[in-house]
Amino acid sequence: MTETITLNTQTLFGAEDAAIETFEVPVSRSVHGKSFPLGIKPRDGTAFANVDDAAGHIAKLAEEGVFNSLLTNHGAILFRGFPLKDAADLTKFIKAFKLPHPHEEVGLSGKRRTVGDIVKTANEEPPHIKFYYHNEYGRSAHFPGILFFFSEVVPEQGGQTPLLSTIELYDKLQDELPEFVKALIAKGITGRQYYPAKEDPDSVKIGWNWQDSFGFDIKEGDSLDTQRRKVENVLETRLQAKAEWQPNGALHVLQHLPAFRRIVSTGQIVPFNGLGGVYGRQRDREALLPPYKGVDDNYHLPTTYGDGSEIPHEYLERLLEISDQIGFLVPWKEGDVALIDNYTVQHARSPWVGERSLLVSLWDSHEKLLPV
Ligand SMILES: [Fe+2]
Structure with a gap:
């Protein structure tokens, strides 16, 4: 070497x-x-x-x-x-x-x-919160x-930024969980994210809301319907994502994405997603079951396979373990x-x-x- x-x-x-x-x-x-x-x-x-x-x-x-x-x-x-x-x-x-x-x-x-x-x-976010491995914006079509x-x-003490190579992660997943890789490639994944309305008092604690995150075209005086239409348009054109409006005024953003991608210059296939990050956070906030509301009062919606079926937790647990084994602090x-x-590296955050x-x-x- x-x-x-x-x-x-x-x-x-x-x-x-x-x-x-x-x-x-x-x-x-x-x-x-x-x-x-x-x-x-x-x-x-x-x-x-x-x-x-x-x-x-x-x-x-x-x-x-x-x-x-x-x-x-x-x-x-x-x-x-x-x-x-x-x-x-x-x-x-x-x-x-x-x-x-x-x-x-x-x-x-x-x-x-x-x-x-x-x-x-x-x-x-506060220092005690751990972030699990993810590609930056791997949950989005725009990254x-x-x-x-x-x-x-x-x-x-602590505060490192652990890194892992997704080239190595791909090798390990192929070796240890080939059926998981196969299912992810065949079905893709659907990520769901919760954005409260700006008026919702929880939005301050959560730290973001759909108006600020997607309302670039919203003008003062726009009706709620117009605001929603403009947000739907941003989601569709910029992120190829869908909006689902909730009874409490919140927005669920649904993003159907491939879980793996190929790097054109090298031909290398790599996992590119936020699967571990979403699952780890959900587990830490005790939000693994419907309605997925965590101890932090935020909603942590699960990522599913692209057909809407649940990704078995044992696969996601194993994904977190493998990530820790190959991670570099x-x-x-x-x-x-x-x-x-x-594209080839995921990062995390230690408390x-x-x-x-x-x-x-x-x-x-x-x-x-x-x-x-
Ligand atoms: Fe990040």
């Missing part, structure tokens, strides 16, 4: 006096012979004077397409030891990659705050391809940046104690995904 990395360094970073080099991230995994994640740091014995200096070097390599091919090969890159302190530094660093299209989020159902033109807080995570403040250091291929700040930036990818 070390030999391969040395070779990569010379061919990818130009010369022995290149400003950056790869390093082996402690306890990283090897997926199909490639380090996951790949570590990149300033070359031993050197340091960047400031973020502009670092961004200049990154920009040169980005123009040569170096990071695109590293992402395709490794899925995740951990940049460590670069002089980044805050959102402004992160913005300069990210812009050096010259990615063409920032990702526009549609249908946010998390608590996020914008801190710059391309940077947001990762999620502001980002590339993610940056930036560790601004590392908490006293990023031991964050202050100033770390993780660059993630959302923490103390103060933590994790920033994110979402981008569209040069890679294409096709339904399987």
